Amino acid sequence: MPPLPDPTDTAPLRPVSVRALCAFGAKAGDLDFRFVPAPTAQEGVAGHLLVQGRRDAEYESEVSLSLEFEGLRVRGRADGFDAQRLRLEEIKTFRGDFAAIRANHRALHWAQAKTYGWMLCRARALPAVVVALVYLDIASSEETVLEEHCTADALRVQFEALCRHYMAWARQEACHRAVLAKQLDVLGFPHAGFRAGQRDLAEGVYRAASTRRCLMAQAPTGIGKTVATTFPLLRGWTRQRTDKLFFLTAKTSGRAIALEGIGLSARTATSLRVLELTAREKVCEYPGRACHGDACPLARGFYDRLPSARAEAVAQPRLDTTTLRRVALAHTVCPYFLAQEMVRWSDVVVADYNYWFDGSAFLYALAKQEEWRVAVLVDEAHNLLERARGMYSAPLDLAALDQARAVAPAGVRPTIDRLRREWTAVQRDQPDACIAHDKVPERLNAALQDAVAALAEHFAQSPETAQGPLQRFFFDALHFARLSEALAEHSVLESVKPTTEDGGSLAIRNLVPAPFLRARFAASMTTVCFSGTLAPFAFYRDMLGLPKDTAEVDVASPFHARQLDVRVVTDVSTRYRDRPRSLPQLTALIGRTHARRPGNYLAFFSSFEFLAQAHARFVREHPGVPTWTQSSGMREAERDAFVARFRAGGHGVGFAVLGGAFGEGIDLPGDRLIGVFIASLGLPQHDAMNEVMRERLDVRFGDGRGYDYTYLYPGLRKVVQAAGRVIRTEHDAGVLYLFDERFARPEVRALLPAWWTVGLCRTDAVEAANETAKEPARDLQPQ
Structure with missing residues (x-):
């Protein structure tokens, strides 16, 4: 990192919240995450309102306070003030045993309360005040109050000590921001010029940030989307008064690409601090150990060693996972929690979707708490719909309940037994194998709440037992209970009856994540959702809950029709009932194509069953053609080996499942891949839950859009993604065969890329790519 200006420079100090000031200066001792079933954010808010509602009419809630000390402005909201008793209250919610609240946590709470105490005394010229910590047990609604009478002078001394402890760091950070602003204000585009379409995307991102709007952008592979989205936000950093940029990805591989692209965009902004967040289980140095000082050496004394680790980490311009681990271990602190600390002191954070969009998202909560102005980039945003549905769904498995009961203590078993009885009662008279309910039955909900409460109390009293199937079931049940409270038209209760082969299940199944994501x-x-396949825009705007004024950019492809020979095979049906008759035609065409132009091809099928049938027949008919196949549950090394078979100058056919690991995210330029066969429209399975979704979406969005939103748009997106493996650069050329006459229908062709020129052909005349065919008469139906 380049040398910073003298700390006495006049760069303004950034305001600091009371919470952040105290966390910086008053935290000491161990990390301690011994199991405590903590309240949710919503429960915490409700708890505060409950306590405040119990007070007299003169009681002041959420008292806004601000105070400056030597150029540092400290701000925050005190939970409550009783002017009659001159008592300032700091409210904390917990669940379980009050004695389980650790001493270092309580010390932090006192620091916060006393900081507010001095700010209040200063604002209202009070000579003294009673400072009270009010602990509310969410389960029992009982209050435990700790009080201390404090003079204004004593409170002032403590406040000034905290500020002085923080001041040197604050001045360093002010200098960092001043230097960074100068570098970003003159940041140049990292290439000699923009690629085709890249300028359109970059300008769209800049306009969206300047006007405080969200943006949906569809841009083809190969134009440099990472640079085109990050550069305008970095270049406009000062003008847009940005505090943080969050770059969110769906997959681990996406983070590596993001880090590389951000480094390229900001190559002359050497002060820019970039941080990578990685899941705890992937960076834990002592897996299987609890996060507290008695179990983990990296948790023991964590806050005592954090200042030195933080000082070294902040000097690293690129805090990727490897660098973070090196710094953390050098100071004997936990890499995962060091990364969380460094979010405060980084400019760009690269992380998974869940850090912003999940119900308990860390980055979202911190940004709200600190009032940061953040820009958010959502890479490969077509993935966000299914990921968000998963975040706001909660499955419960009957077998897991039985496993939990088997190890449950005697005092907890009756509540688990009652839950099982009510569960069984719900499914006993269920007419179909799978049905959807609009709400959780009252008796089942009551039994679930009782079981969650009993387990929470058990773990609070015996945290050492928080492991194994009992803990797993508790977390699943708690998640289910919380989502059941928010159950509305966006979700359903899915009930699957037990069978001889499989146990039953219940699930809060989210259909439309929009209400949660708004x-x-x-x-x-600004939030920029960008992808190579993000059409139709209205579909994603409706389903994700993007604002109505969200801007749209559809970047024209740099590729040309002459690069990709697209053929719809109209005499092959890939419907389940027609596959036995179609399979010989399909495999024969793949074989003839490979014989005519040997090279590497990918063939996509709707299921592993269909894939296995096609592969077996192809191998019998064409034994001399090398083949390799995707299997269910492939490990990372096996996936890498599959992709590695596509060697430059090689030949053969890879068989894969549409929508799987090889339908997107793999790059096979040049002659590593010269053709793709797609034997499916990709339409989701026609089952009870998808029909429920279709009906719900018809009601919610009208105009018969339920079918398109449930089946057609998700299916065609997978097709376009898979087809996109062929043409990766402006120099590539290849062929694409789409098997099924339904691809020729106008409503389907309208969803295919505009730069494609689609020809119709038959398997008995495959050489005639532009042979005309009759318009298919059959309706689109899910497979």
Whole structure:
């Protein structure tokens, strides 16, 4: 990192919240995450309102306070003030045993309360005040109050000590921001010029940030989307008054690409601090150990060693996972929690979707708490729909309940037994194998709540037992209970009856994540959702809950029709009932194509069953052609080996499942891949839950859009993604065969890329790519 200006420079100090000031200066001792079933954010808010509602009419809630000390402005909201008793209250919610609240946590709470105490005394010229910590047990609604009478002078001394402890760091950070602003204000584009389409995307991102709007952008592979989205936000950093940029990805591989692209965009902004967040289980140095000082050496004394680790980490411009681990271990602190600390002191954070969009998202909560102005980039945003549905769904498995009961203590078993009885009662008279309910039956809900409460109390009293199937079931049940409270038209209760082969299940199944995600979009100054396949825009805007004024950019492809020979095979049906008759035609065409132009090809099928049938027949008919196949549950090394078979100058056919690991995210330029066969429209399975979704979406969005939103759009997106493996650069050329006459229908062709020129052909005349065919008469139906 380049040398910073003298700390006495006049760069303004950034305001600091009371919470952040105290966390910086008053935390000491161990990390301690011994199992405590902590309240949710919603429960915490409700707890605060409960306590405040119990007070007299003169009681002041959420008292806004601000105070400056030597150029540092400290701000925050005190939970409550009783002017009659001159008592300032700091409210904390917990669940379980009050004695389980650790001493270092309580010390932090006192620091916060006393900081507010001095700020209040200063604002209202009070000579003294009673400072009270009010602990509310969410389960029992009982309050435990700790009080201390404090003079204003004593409170002032403590406040000034905290500020002085923080001041040197604050001045360093002010200098960092001043230097960074100068570098970003003159940041140049990292290439000699923009690629085709890249300028359109970059300008769209800049306009969206400047006007505080969200943006949906569809841009083809190969134009440099990472640079085109990060560069305008970095270049406009000062003008847009940005505090943080969050770059969110769906997959681990996406983070590596993001880090590389951000480094390229900001290559002359050497002060830019970039941080990578990685899941705890992937960076834990002592897996299987609890996060507290008695079990983990990296948790013992964590806050005592954090200042030196933080000082070294902040000097690293690129805090990727490897660098973070090196710094953390050098100071004997936990890499995962060091990374969380460094979010405060980084400019760009690269992380998974869940850090912003999940119900308990860390980055979202911190940004709201610190009132940061954040820009959010959502890479490969077509993945966000299914990921968000998963975040706001909660499955419960009957077998898991039985495993939990088997190890449950005697005092907990009756509540688990009652839950099982009510569960069984719900499914006893269920007419179909799978049905959807609009709400959780009252008796089942009551039994679930009782079981969650009993387990929470058990773990609070015996945290050492928080492991194994009992803990796993508790977390699943708690998640289910919380989502059941929010159950509305966006979700359903899915009930699957037990069978001889499989146990039954219940699930809160989210269909439309929009109601949950709207607050996330509102919390950013701009969110840019970009992907190579993000059409139709209205579909993603409706399903994700993007604001109505969201801007749209559809970047024209740099590729040309002459690069990709697209053929719809109209005499092959890939419907389940027609596959026995179609399979010989399909495999014969793949074989003839390979014989005519040997090279590497990918063939996609709708299921592993269909894939296995096609592969077996192809191998019998064409034994001399090398083949390799995707299998269910492939490990990372096996996936890498599959991709590695596509060697430059090689030949053969890879068989894969549409929508799987090889349908997107793999790059096979040049002659590593010269053709793709797609034997499916990709339509989701026609089952009870998808039909429920179709009906719900018809009601929610009208105009018969339920079918398109449930089946057609998700299916065609997978097709376009898979087809996109062929043409990766402006120099590539290849062939694409789409098997099924339904691809020729106008409503389907309208969803295919505009730069494709689609020809119709038959398997008995495959050489005639432009042979005309009759318009298919059959309706689109899910497979």
